[in-house]
Amino acid sequence: MKVVRKYKQASGQCINFKKSLILFGKRINATVRQQIKDTLGIQNEGGMSTYLGIPEDISGSKCKLFAFLKDKLMHRVNGWRGRWLSKGGKEVLIKSILLALPTYVMSSFLLPLAICENLASDIAQFWWSSTSPKRGIHWAKWEKLCLPRQEGGIGFRMIYEFNLAFLAKQLWRLVQYPDSLVARVLKGRYYRSSSPLRTISVSSPSYVWTSISAA
Template identity: 80%
Template sequence: MKVVRTYGKASSQCNNFDKSSLLFGKRIPANDRQQIKDTLGIQNEGGMGSYLGIPEDISGSKCKLFAFLKEKLLHRVKGWTGRWLSKGGKEVFIKSILLALPTYVMSSFLLLLEICVNLASAIAQFWWSSNPPKRGIHWAKWEKICAPREEGGIGFRLIHEFNLALLAKQLWRLVQFPDSLVAGVLRGKYYRLSSPLRTGAVDTPSYIWTSIIAARKLLLLGIRSKVHSGYEINVWEDPWIPSTPARPARARVPVVNPKMTVCSLIDFESKN
Protein backbone atom coordinates (compact mmCIF):
# COMPACT_ATOMS: atom_id res chain seq x y z
CA MET A 1 0.00 0.00 0.00
CA LYS A 2 2.93 2.31 0.65
CA VAL A 3 4.16 1.70 -2.90
CA VAL A 4 0.69 2.35 -4.31
CA ARG A 5 0.33 5.61 -2.35
CA THR A 6 3.82 6.73 -3.42
CA TYR A 7 2.88 6.09 -7.03
CA GLY A 8 -0.31 8.11 -6.61
CA LYS A 9 1.59 11.08 -5.18
CA ALA A 10 4.31 10.92 -7.82
CA SER A 11 1.87 10.69 -10.74
CA SER A 12 -0.79 12.99 -9.21
CA GLN A 13 -3.32 10.25 -9.95
CA CYS A 14 -5.93 8.96 -7.53
CA ASN A 15 -6.12 5.17 -7.44
CA ASN A 16 -9.65 3.81 -7.94
CA PHE A 17 -9.69 0.48 -6.09
CA ASP A 18 -13.22 -0.31 -7.28
CA LYS A 19 -11.91 -0.47 -10.86
CA SER A 20 -8.65 -2.18 -9.93
CA SER A 21 -8.06 -5.92 -10.03
CA LEU A 22 -5.44 -8.39 -8.84
CA LEU A 23 -3.82 -11.12 -10.92
CA PHE A 24 -2.65 -14.14 -8.87
CA GLY A 25 -0.41 -16.99 -9.87
CA LYS A 26 -1.83 -20.52 -9.81
CA ARG A 27 0.23 -21.50 -6.76
CA ILE A 28 -1.17 -18.79 -4.46
CA PRO A 29 -3.45 -20.44 -1.84
CA ALA A 30 -7.02 -19.16 -1.49
CA ASN A 31 -6.41 -17.94 2.07
CA ASP A 32 -3.42 -15.86 0.98
CA ARG A 33 -5.41 -14.42 -1.91
CA GLN A 34 -8.21 -13.28 0.35
CA GLN A 35 -5.77 -11.79 2.87
CA ILE A 36 -4.07 -9.79 0.10
CA LYS A 37 -7.46 -8.62 -1.19
CA ASP A 38 -8.53 -7.46 2.26
CA THR A 39 -5.21 -5.70 2.91
CA LEU A 40 -5.22 -3.80 -0.39
CA GLY A 41 -8.95 -3.21 -0.46
CA ILE A 42 -9.20 -4.71 -3.98
CA GLN A 43 -11.68 -7.56 -4.30
CA ASN A 44 -11.68 -8.01 -8.09
CA GLU A 45 -9.52 -10.67 -9.73
CA GLY A 46 -8.22 -9.96 -13.25
CA GLY A 47 -6.50 -11.95 -15.93
CA MET A 48 -9.31 -12.30 -18.45
CA GLY A 49 -9.18 -8.82 -19.98
CA SER A 50 -6.58 -6.98 -22.03
CA TYR A 51 -4.20 -4.09 -21.43
CA LEU A 52 -3.02 -1.90 -24.32
CA GLY A 53 -4.45 -4.46 -26.72
CA ILE A 54 -2.54 -7.41 -25.21
CA PRO A 55 -4.23 -10.12 -23.08
CA GLU A 56 -3.44 -9.84 -19.37
CA ASP A 57 -2.99 -13.61 -18.97
CA ILE A 58 -0.44 -15.11 -21.37
CA SER A 59 -0.83 -18.73 -20.20
CA GLY A 60 -2.43 -21.53 -22.20
CA SER A 61 -2.53 -22.11 -25.94
CA LYS A 62 -0.74 -19.32 -27.79
CA CYS A 63 -2.71 -20.05 -30.98
CA LYS A 64 -5.98 -19.35 -29.16
CA LEU A 65 -4.46 -16.46 -27.24
CA PHE A 66 -3.35 -14.54 -30.33
CA ALA A 67 -6.21 -15.59 -32.59
CA PHE A 68 -7.62 -12.08 -32.17
CA LEU A 69 -4.85 -10.77 -34.48
CA LYS A 70 -6.27 -12.58 -37.50
CA GLU A 71 -9.81 -11.55 -36.53
CA LYS A 72 -8.76 -7.88 -36.42
CA LEU A 73 -6.98 -8.23 -39.74
CA LEU A 74 -9.96 -9.89 -41.43
CA HIS A 75 -12.24 -7.22 -40.01
CA ARG A 76 -10.14 -4.56 -41.73
CA VAL A 77 -9.95 -6.53 -44.98
CA LYS A 78 -13.73 -7.05 -45.14
CA GLY A 79 -14.44 -3.37 -44.62
CA TRP A 80 -15.78 -1.34 -47.51
CA THR A 81 -12.53 0.64 -47.80
CA GLY A 82 -10.63 -2.41 -49.03
CA ARG A 83 -13.14 -3.73 -51.55
CA TRP A 84 -12.61 -1.53 -54.61
CA LEU A 85 -8.95 -0.59 -54.37
CA SER A 86 -6.52 -0.71 -57.28
CA LYS A 87 -3.30 -2.72 -56.98
CA GLY A 88 -1.48 0.45 -55.92
CA GLY A 89 -4.15 1.18 -53.32
CA LYS A 90 -3.96 -2.39 -52.03
CA GLU A 91 -0.19 -2.11 -51.71
CA VAL A 92 -0.48 1.01 -49.56
CA PHE A 93 -3.33 -0.54 -47.55
CA ILE A 94 -1.32 -3.69 -46.82
CA LYS A 95 1.91 -1.89 -45.92
CA SER A 96 0.40 0.88 -43.79
CA ILE A 97 -2.49 -0.93 -42.09
CA LEU A 98 -2.58 -4.73 -42.35
CA LEU A 99 1.12 -5.38 -41.71
CA ALA A 100 1.13 -2.73 -38.96
CA LEU A 101 -1.75 -4.28 -36.98
CA PRO A 102 0.28 -6.96 -35.13
CA THR A 103 3.41 -4.80 -34.68
CA TYR A 104 2.75 -3.89 -31.04
CA VAL A 105 2.16 -7.52 -30.04
CA MET A 106 5.16 -8.72 -32.06
CA SER A 107 7.46 -6.26 -30.28
CA SER A 108 6.96 -8.23 -27.05
CA PHE A 109 5.94 -11.78 -28.02
CA LEU A 110 7.17 -14.35 -30.52
CA LEU A 111 4.18 -15.43 -32.58
CA LEU A 112 3.95 -19.11 -33.48
CA LEU A 113 4.71 -19.95 -37.10
CA GLU A 114 1.11 -21.11 -37.49
CA ILE A 115 -0.16 -17.65 -36.57
CA CYS A 116 2.32 -15.95 -38.94
CA VAL A 117 1.23 -18.26 -41.77
CA ASN A 118 -2.44 -17.51 -41.10
CA LEU A 119 -1.83 -13.76 -41.15
CA ALA A 120 0.24 -13.97 -44.33
CA SER A 121 -2.40 -16.16 -45.96
CA ALA A 122 -5.16 -13.64 -45.18
CA ILE A 123 -3.08 -10.77 -46.61
CA ALA A 124 -2.14 -12.78 -49.71
CA GLN A 125 -5.78 -13.65 -50.35
CA PHE A 126 -6.70 -9.97 -50.13
CA TRP A 127 -3.86 -9.04 -52.51
CA TRP A 128 -4.76 -11.56 -55.24
CA SER A 129 -8.55 -11.40 -54.99
CA SER A 130 -10.26 -9.04 -57.42
CA ASN A 131 -13.58 -9.31 -55.58
CA PRO A 132 -13.07 -9.89 -51.81
CA PRO A 133 -13.89 -12.10 -49.98
CA LYS A 134 -13.72 -14.46 -52.98
CA ARG A 135 -10.38 -16.21 -53.41
CA GLY A 136 -8.26 -15.17 -56.37
CA ILE A 137 -5.51 -17.00 -58.22
CA HIS A 138 -2.12 -16.69 -56.54
CA TRP A 139 0.21 -16.09 -59.48
CA ALA A 140 3.42 -16.07 -57.43
CA LYS A 141 4.75 -17.32 -54.11
CA TRP A 142 4.26 -14.95 -51.19
CA GLU A 143 7.98 -15.03 -50.41
CA LYS A 144 8.67 -13.68 -53.91
CA ILE A 145 6.09 -10.93 -53.42
CA CYS A 146 7.82 -9.95 -50.15
CA ALA A 147 11.22 -9.62 -51.82
CA PRO A 148 12.63 -6.07 -52.25
CA ARG A 149 11.71 -4.18 -55.39
CA GLU A 150 15.25 -4.40 -56.74
CA GLU A 151 14.89 -8.20 -56.60
CA GLY A 152 11.55 -8.24 -58.40
CA GLY A 153 9.21 -8.16 -55.40
CA ILE A 154 6.91 -5.55 -53.89
CA GLY A 155 8.57 -5.23 -50.50
CA PHE A 156 5.91 -6.63 -48.19
CA ARG A 157 7.20 -7.77 -44.80
CA LEU A 158 7.69 -11.42 -43.96
CA ILE A 159 5.80 -11.55 -40.68
CA HIS A 160 7.97 -14.08 -38.83
CA GLU A 161 11.22 -12.37 -39.82
CA PHE A 162 9.82 -8.96 -38.87
CA ASN A 163 8.72 -10.42 -35.52
CA LEU A 164 12.29 -11.58 -34.82
CA ALA A 165 13.65 -8.17 -35.84
CA LEU A 166 11.37 -6.39 -33.34
CA LEU A 167 12.39 -8.79 -30.56
CA ALA A 168 16.07 -8.34 -31.44
CA LYS A 169 15.52 -4.62 -30.96
CA GLN A 170 14.22 -5.30 -27.43
CA LEU A 171 17.25 -7.49 -26.67
CA TRP A 172 19.58 -4.78 -27.98
CA ARG A 173 17.94 -2.29 -25.61
CA LEU A 174 18.73 -4.59 -22.68
CA VAL A 175 22.38 -4.52 -23.78
CA GLN A 176 22.50 -0.77 -24.45
CA PHE A 177 20.56 0.34 -21.36
CA PRO A 178 21.46 -2.08 -18.54
CA ASP A 179 20.27 0.39 -15.87
CA SER A 180 16.70 0.63 -17.18
CA LEU A 181 13.85 -0.72 -15.08
CA VAL A 182 12.97 -3.61 -17.39
CA ALA A 183 16.64 -4.60 -17.72
CA GLY A 184 16.99 -4.62 -13.94
CA VAL A 185 13.94 -6.87 -13.50
CA LEU A 186 15.00 -9.34 -16.20
CA ARG A 187 18.64 -9.33 -15.04
CA GLY A 188 17.60 -10.18 -11.48
CA LYS A 189 15.60 -13.17 -12.70
CA TYR A 190 17.46 -14.53 -15.73
CA TYR A 191 21.08 -13.29 -16.09
CA ARG A 192 22.20 -11.93 -12.74
CA LEU A 193 25.89 -12.81 -13.19
CA SER A 194 26.01 -12.79 -16.96
CA SER A 195 24.81 -10.86 -20.02
CA PRO A 196 21.53 -11.16 -21.94
CA LEU A 197 23.65 -12.31 -24.89
CA ARG A 198 25.27 -15.14 -22.90
CA THR A 199 22.45 -16.59 -20.81
CA GLY A 200 22.15 -20.34 -20.42
CA ALA A 201 19.13 -22.53 -19.80
CA VAL A 202 16.56 -21.06 -17.41
CA ASP A 203 13.98 -22.94 -15.33
CA THR A 204 10.36 -21.98 -16.12
CA PRO A 205 11.10 -18.78 -18.07
CA SER A 206 8.26 -16.38 -18.87
CA TYR A 207 6.90 -16.23 -22.40
CA ILE A 208 8.28 -12.70 -22.83
CA TRP A 209 11.80 -13.83 -21.93
CA THR A 210 11.53 -16.87 -24.21
CA SER A 211 10.44 -14.56 -27.02
CA ILE A 212 13.29 -12.07 -26.51
CA ILE A 213 15.95 -14.79 -26.34
CA ALA A 214 14.61 -16.31 -29.58
CA ALA A 215 16.05 -13.25 -31.37
CA ARG A 216 19.54 -13.61 -29.89
CA LYS A 217 20.90 -15.59 -32.86
CA LEU A 218 19.67 -12.89 -35.24
CA LEU A 219 21.18 -10.09 -33.15
CA LEU A 220 24.56 -11.81 -32.92
CA LEU A 221 24.77 -11.81 -36.73
CA GLY A 222 24.94 -8.02 -36.77
CA ILE A 223 26.94 -6.95 -33.70
CA ARG A 224 30.56 -7.11 -32.56
CA SER A 225 32.12 -6.59 -29.15
CA LYS A 226 34.55 -3.66 -28.93
CA VAL A 227 37.71 -4.84 -27.28
CA HIS A 228 38.80 -1.83 -25.15
CA SER A 229 40.34 -3.49 -22.07
CA GLY A 230 39.06 -6.94 -23.09
CA TYR A 231 38.23 -7.97 -19.53
CA GLU A 232 34.59 -8.81 -20.30
CA ILE A 233 34.98 -10.48 -23.72
CA ASN A 234 35.23 -14.26 -23.94
CA VAL A 235 37.77 -15.28 -26.57
CA TRP A 236 35.88 -18.40 -27.70
CA GLU A 237 32.24 -17.29 -27.35
CA ASP A 238 31.83 -13.56 -28.05
CA PRO A 239 31.93 -12.09 -31.59
CA TRP A 240 34.94 -9.76 -31.30
CA ILE A 241 36.98 -10.49 -34.45
CA PRO A 242 35.97 -7.90 -37.12
CA SER A 243 35.03 -10.24 -39.95
CA THR A 244 31.68 -10.19 -41.80
CA PRO A 245 29.81 -11.30 -39.82
CA ALA A 246 31.87 -10.84 -36.65
CA ARG A 247 32.94 -14.05 -34.93
CA PRO A 248 34.80 -15.39 -31.89
CA ALA A 249 38.30 -16.85 -32.17
CA ARG A 250 38.64 -20.40 -33.52
CA ALA A 251 40.96 -22.79 -31.72
CA ARG A 252 43.39 -24.88 -33.78
CA VAL A 253 44.03 -27.16 -30.79
CA PRO A 254 41.67 -28.27 -27.97
CA VAL A 255 40.74 -25.30 -25.79
CA VAL A 256 42.51 -25.40 -22.42
CA ASN A 257 40.80 -22.39 -20.85
CA PRO A 258 37.21 -22.00 -22.17
CA LYS A 259 36.68 -18.90 -19.98
CA MET A 260 39.72 -17.01 -21.27
CA THR A 261 39.11 -13.32 -21.93
CA VAL A 262 40.64 -11.12 -24.62
CA CYS A 263 42.65 -9.14 -22.06
CA SER A 264 44.94 -12.17 -21.66
CA LEU A 265 45.93 -11.78 -25.34
CA ILE A 266 46.91 -8.11 -25.04
CA ASP A 267 50.47 -6.91 -24.53
CA PHE A 268 49.74 -3.90 -22.31
CA GLU A 269 53.16 -2.36 -22.94
CA SER A 270 52.91 -2.25 -26.74
CA LYS A 271 49.06 -2.19 -26.73
CA ASN A 272 49.09 -4.96 -29.36
Protein backbone atom coordinates in the same frame (compact mmCIF):
# COMPACT_ATOMS: atom_id res chain seq x y z
CA MET B 1 0.14 1.10 0.03
CA LYS B 2 2.89 3.70 0.42
CA VAL B 3 3.13 3.85 -3.38
CA VAL B 4 -0.64 4.28 -3.65
CA ARG B 5 -0.59 7.11 -1.10
CA LYS B 6 2.24 8.87 -2.94
CA TYR B 7 0.28 8.57 -6.18
CA LYS B 8 -2.75 10.11 -4.47
CA GLN B 9 -0.71 13.03 -3.12
CA ALA B 10 1.01 13.67 -6.45
CA SER B 11 -2.02 13.38 -8.73
CA GLY B 12 -4.86 14.40 -6.46
CA GLN B 13 -6.75 11.27 -7.55
CA CYS B 14 -8.25 8.85 -5.06
CA ILE B 15 -8.42 5.12 -5.89
CA ASN B 16 -11.78 3.43 -5.39
CA PHE B 17 -10.80 0.09 -3.86
CA LYS B 18 -14.36 -1.24 -3.98
CA LYS B 19 -14.33 -1.00 -7.78
CA SER B 20 -10.72 -2.20 -8.11
CA LEU B 21 -9.71 -5.73 -9.05
CA ILE B 22 -6.61 -7.70 -8.13
CA LEU B 23 -5.14 -10.41 -10.34
CA PHE B 24 -3.15 -13.25 -8.75
CA GLY B 25 -0.79 -15.76 -10.30
CA LYS B 26 -1.74 -19.42 -10.21
CA ARG B 27 0.91 -20.27 -7.62
CA ILE B 28 -0.43 -17.90 -4.95
CA ASN B 29 -2.30 -19.95 -2.34
CA ALA B 30 -5.60 -18.93 -0.79
CA THR B 31 -4.11 -17.81 2.55
CA VAL B 32 -1.62 -15.42 0.97
CA ARG B 33 -4.28 -14.13 -1.42
CA GLN B 34 -6.58 -13.21 1.47
CA GLN B 35 -3.74 -11.51 3.36
CA ILE B 36 -2.90 -9.38 0.33
CA LYS B 37 -6.55 -8.50 -0.26
CA ASP B 38 -7.01 -7.48 3.37
CA THR B 39 -3.85 -5.35 3.29
CA LEU B 40 -4.79 -3.56 0.07
CA GLY B 41 -8.48 -3.33 0.84
CA ILE B 42 -9.33 -4.89 -2.54
CA GLN B 43 -11.58 -7.93 -2.22
CA ASN B 44 -12.55 -8.44 -5.86
CA GLU B 45 -10.44 -10.83 -7.93
CA GLY B 46 -10.18 -10.63 -11.68
CA GLY B 47 -8.63 -8.62 -14.46
CA MET B 48 -9.38 -6.68 -17.60
CA SER B 49 -8.62 -9.71 -19.83
CA THR B 50 -6.60 -7.40 -22.12
CA TYR B 51 -4.31 -4.45 -21.48
CA LEU B 52 -3.26 -2.14 -24.31
CA GLY B 53 -4.58 -4.71 -26.76
CA ILE B 54 -2.55 -7.62 -25.34
CA PRO B 55 -4.06 -10.47 -23.26
CA GLU B 56 -3.18 -10.27 -19.58
CA ASP B 57 -2.85 -14.02 -19.13
CA ILE B 58 -0.16 -15.35 -21.48
CA SER B 59 -0.69 -19.07 -20.91
CA GLY B 60 -2.12 -22.09 -22.69
CA SER B 61 -2.23 -22.45 -26.45
CA LYS B 62 -0.44 -19.52 -28.06
CA CYS B 63 -2.30 -20.11 -31.34
CA LYS B 64 -5.63 -19.58 -29.55
CA LEU B 65 -4.21 -16.71 -27.52
CA PHE B 66 -3.08 -14.70 -30.55
CA ALA B 67 -5.95 -15.69 -32.83
CA PHE B 68 -7.43 -12.23 -32.24
CA LEU B 69 -4.80 -10.82 -34.62
CA LYS B 70 -6.33 -12.73 -37.52
CA ASP B 71 -9.79 -11.50 -36.50
CA LYS B 72 -8.60 -7.88 -36.47
CA LEU B 73 -6.93 -8.28 -39.84
CA MET B 74 -10.00 -9.89 -41.44
CA HIS B 75 -12.20 -7.15 -39.99
CA ARG B 76 -10.12 -4.59 -41.89
CA VAL B 77 -10.04 -6.67 -45.08
CA ASN B 78 -13.80 -7.29 -45.04
CA GLY B 79 -14.35 -3.54 -44.80
CA TRP B 80 -12.37 -3.03 -48.02
CA ARG B 81 -13.94 -5.81 -50.05
CA GLY B 82 -16.29 -4.75 -52.78
CA ARG B 83 -14.24 -1.67 -53.52
CA TRP B 84 -12.41 -1.40 -56.82
CA LEU B 85 -8.89 -0.99 -55.52
CA SER B 86 -5.88 -0.79 -57.80
CA LYS B 87 -2.74 -2.79 -57.07
CA GLY B 88 -1.10 0.43 -55.96
CA GLY B 89 -3.93 1.11 -53.53
CA LYS B 90 -3.76 -2.42 -52.17
CA GLU B 91 0.00 -2.13 -51.73
CA VAL B 92 -0.41 1.00 -49.62
CA LEU B 93 -3.14 -0.61 -47.48
CA ILE B 94 -1.12 -3.78 -46.94
CA LYS B 95 2.12 -2.01 -46.02
CA SER B 96 0.64 0.78 -43.90
CA ILE B 97 -2.22 -1.06 -42.17
CA LEU B 98 -2.34 -4.86 -42.47
CA LEU B 99 1.34 -5.53 -41.89
CA ALA B 100 1.38 -2.90 -39.13
CA LEU B 101 -1.51 -4.44 -37.15
CA PRO B 102 0.51 -7.06 -35.22
CA THR B 103 3.65 -4.95 -34.69
CA TYR B 104 2.78 -3.94 -31.11
CA VAL B 105 2.29 -7.57 -30.08
CA MET B 106 5.37 -8.68 -32.03
CA SER B 107 7.55 -6.22 -30.13
CA SER B 108 7.15 -8.33 -26.96
CA PHE B 109 6.01 -11.81 -27.98
CA LEU B 110 7.08 -14.41 -30.53
CA LEU B 111 4.02 -15.27 -32.58
CA PRO B 112 3.55 -18.96 -33.43
CA LEU B 113 4.60 -19.81 -36.96
CA ALA B 114 1.04 -20.95 -37.72
CA ILE B 115 -0.33 -17.50 -36.83
CA CYS B 116 2.26 -15.79 -39.04
CA GLU B 117 1.42 -18.10 -41.94
CA ASN B 118 -2.33 -17.48 -41.51
CA LEU B 119 -1.80 -13.71 -41.51
CA ALA B 120 0.40 -13.92 -44.59
CA SER B 121 -2.16 -16.15 -46.33
CA ASP B 122 -5.01 -13.71 -45.66
CA ILE B 123 -2.94 -10.75 -46.87
CA ALA B 124 -1.92 -12.65 -50.01
CA GLN B 125 -5.53 -13.55 -50.70
CA PHE B 126 -6.50 -9.88 -50.39
CA TRP B 127 -3.66 -8.94 -52.76
CA TRP B 128 -4.61 -11.40 -55.50
CA SER B 129 -8.41 -11.22 -55.23
CA SER B 130 -10.31 -9.04 -57.68
CA THR B 131 -13.75 -8.59 -56.12
CA SER B 132 -15.53 -10.43 -53.32
CA PRO B 133 -16.21 -13.33 -53.08
CA LYS B 134 -13.75 -14.39 -55.79
CA ARG B 135 -10.52 -15.78 -54.40
CA GLY B 136 -8.22 -14.90 -57.29
CA ILE B 137 -5.26 -16.77 -58.69
CA HIS B 138 -2.00 -16.54 -56.76
CA TRP B 139 0.50 -15.96 -59.54
CA ALA B 140 3.54 -15.88 -57.26
CA LYS B 141 4.53 -17.13 -53.81
CA TRP B 142 4.33 -14.82 -50.82
CA GLU B 143 8.09 -15.16 -50.38
CA LYS B 144 8.54 -13.77 -53.89
CA LEU B 145 6.34 -10.75 -53.10
CA CYS B 146 8.41 -10.04 -49.99
CA LEU B 147 11.62 -9.61 -51.97
CA PRO B 148 12.91 -6.04 -52.51
CA ARG B 149 11.82 -4.33 -55.72
CA GLN B 150 15.32 -4.53 -57.18
CA GLU B 151 15.09 -8.31 -56.82
CA GLY B 152 11.69 -8.60 -58.49
CA GLY B 153 9.45 -8.39 -55.42
CA ILE B 154 7.14 -5.75 -53.97
CA GLY B 155 8.80 -5.27 -50.59
CA PHE B 156 6.19 -6.82 -48.31
CA ARG B 157 7.40 -8.06 -44.94
CA MET B 158 7.99 -11.67 -43.97
CA ILE B 159 5.95 -11.60 -40.77
CA TYR B 160 7.87 -14.21 -38.78
CA GLU B 161 11.28 -12.73 -39.65
CA PHE B 162 9.97 -9.25 -38.87
CA ASN B 163 8.81 -10.56 -35.48
CA LEU B 164 12.31 -11.87 -34.74
CA ALA B 165 13.78 -8.51 -35.75
CA PHE B 166 11.50 -6.74 -33.25
CA LEU B 167 12.57 -9.12 -30.47
CA ALA B 168 16.24 -8.71 -31.42
CA LYS B 169 15.75 -4.97 -30.95
CA GLN B 170 14.47 -5.60 -27.42
CA LEU B 171 17.45 -7.86 -26.75
CA TRP B 172 19.83 -5.17 -27.99
CA ARG B 173 18.19 -2.63 -25.67
CA LEU B 174 18.99 -4.93 -22.72
CA VAL B 175 22.64 -4.81 -23.81
CA GLN B 176 22.73 -1.06 -24.51
CA TYR B 177 20.78 0.06 -21.43
CA PRO B 178 21.66 -2.39 -18.61
CA ASP B 179 20.55 0.08 -15.92
CA SER B 180 16.97 0.37 -17.17
CA LEU B 181 14.24 -1.07 -14.96
CA VAL B 182 13.26 -3.88 -17.32
CA ALA B 183 16.91 -4.84 -17.85
CA ARG B 184 17.56 -5.02 -14.10
CA VAL B 185 14.42 -7.12 -13.54
CA LEU B 186 15.29 -9.58 -16.31
CA LYS B 187 18.93 -9.72 -15.24
CA GLY B 188 17.98 -10.63 -11.69
CA ARG B 189 15.78 -13.44 -12.95
CA TYR B 190 17.50 -14.88 -16.02
CA TYR B 191 21.14 -13.82 -16.45
CA ARG B 192 22.33 -12.58 -13.07
CA SER B 193 26.03 -13.37 -13.61
CA SER B 194 26.08 -13.47 -17.39
CA SER B 195 24.99 -11.53 -20.47
CA PRO B 196 21.58 -11.48 -22.17
CA LEU B 197 23.35 -12.57 -25.36
CA ARG B 198 24.29 -15.90 -23.78
CA THR B 199 21.58 -18.54 -23.70
CA ILE B 200 21.15 -19.91 -20.18
CA SER B 201 18.61 -22.58 -19.29
CA VAL B 202 16.27 -21.39 -16.53
CA SER B 203 13.30 -23.01 -14.86
CA SER B 204 9.83 -21.82 -15.82
CA PRO B 205 10.80 -18.80 -17.95
CA SER B 206 8.13 -16.29 -18.87
CA TYR B 207 6.87 -16.18 -22.44
CA VAL B 208 8.39 -12.73 -22.81
CA TRP B 209 11.86 -14.06 -22.00
CA THR B 210 11.32 -17.13 -24.19
CA SER B 211 10.40 -14.79 -27.03
CA ILE B 212 13.43 -12.55 -26.53
CA SER B 213 15.70 -15.60 -26.33
CA ALA B 214 14.38 -16.76 -29.71
CA ALA B 215 16.04 -13.73 -31.28
